[in-house]
Amino acid sequence: MEKSDLLRIAGKRIQQLREQKGLTQVDLAGKIQGEFDTTNVSRIESGRTNPTLYTLHRISEALEVSLSELLAI
Amino acid sequence: MEKSDLLRIAGKRIQQLREQKGLTQVDLAGKIQGEFDTTNVSRIESGRTNPTLYTLHRISEALEVSLSELLAI
DNA sequence: CCTTGACTTGTCAAAAATGTCAAGTATGGA
DNA sequence: TCCATACTTGACATTTTTGACAAGTCAAGG
Numbered sequence: 001m002e003k004s005d006l007l008r009i010a011g012k013r014i015q016q017l018r019e020q021k022g023l024t025q026v027d028l029a030g031k032i033q034g035e036f037d038t039t040n041v042s043r044i045e046s047g048r049t050n051p052t053l054y055t056l057h058r059i060s061e062a063l064e065v066s067l068s069e070l071l072a073i
Numbered sequence: 074m075e076k077s078d079l080l081r082i083a084g085k086r087i088q089q090l091r092e093q094k095g096l097t098q099v100d101l102a103g104k105i106q107g108e109f110d111t112t113n114v115s116r117i118e119s120g121r122t123n124p125t126l127y128t129l130h131r132i133s134e135a136l137e138v139s140l141s142e143l144l145a146i
Numbered sequence: 147c148c149t150t151g152a153c154t155t156g157t158c159a160a161a162a163a164t165g166t167c168a169a170g171t172a173t174g175g176a
Numbered sequence: 177t178c179c180a181t182a183c184t185t186g187a188c189a190t191t192t193t194t195g196a197c198a199a200g201t202c203a204a205g206g
Contacts (some may be wrong), residue, residue, distance in 0.1 A: 003127045010126055024182060037165060042184060049163060050125045052193080053083055053144075054076045071126075071140045097152060110195055115154060122193065125163080 008047035009073050015045040017063045017070065031062035081120035082146050088118040090136045090143065104135035 018028050025041040036058070043049040044059070051059075060070040091101050098114040109131070116122040117132075124132075133143040 001130070006127060006130050026182075035165060037167090038183075039166080039185085040164065043163090046184080048185095050127050050193095052123045052125050052163070053129060054079060054123050055163080056126060057074070057079050067144045067146065068141045071144055073140065099152075108195060110197090111153080112155085112196080113194065116193090119154080121155095123163095125193070128194080 003050070004047065006073075007050055010051075010071065011045040011047040013070065013073050014059060014063070017065060018045075021063060023063075028059075028062055032058050033061065034058065076123070077120065079146075080123055083124075083144065084118040084120040086143065086146050087132060087136070090138060091118075094136060101132075101135055105131045106134060107131065
């Protein structure tokens with residue numbers, strides 16, 4: 001799979017899980033451990049950035065799913 | 074979970090899967106799509122670096138497991 | 147010993163993620 | 177129309193990953 005496709009699909013998955021929980025991007029950024037701006041949520045969901053493992057981990061915690069589930073793509 | 078713990082555990086998992094396949098770090102780096110140095114394999118397995126999603130994806134392809142399986146940690 | 151293979155560690159440049167802020171678009175309700 | 181909410185986008189500094197190379201450790205075998 002191409003990098004751009006991977007990032008786009010992973011972003012869609014995160015967006016999907018976020019919306020399932022009824023959270024806005026602002027809500028999600030607020031739930032994430034440490035500093036996290038809504039800018040980053042937007043960039044990740046749209047596949048414009050290539051998040052690190054730690055970032056994915058923090059997102060999975062905020063969405064209350066495992067990393068495995070988050071990346072079941 | 075702390076960042077350092079996450080990276081250490083993910084690294085161990087990658088090492089475990091690599092060894093299960095009977096591959097050396099050099100073998101794995103060679104199987105990975107695109108350019109990939111053994112230096113990076115070592116740094117990731119020891120938890121000294123925080124790999125990106127795309128890097129994890131390429132590793133999972135080389136180890137012939139899904140991203141989900143790779144990150145079942 | 148000496149060599150080879152496997153891995154680690156240091157440094158470096160280039161590219162990119164992260165964190166922050168400001169400004170833009172779009173939608174829906176008062 | 178005005179305002180608030182939600183999201184996108186651009187720019188910027190800081191930090192870090194990635195990729196490349198060289199040198200180091202360590203163990204097994206000749």
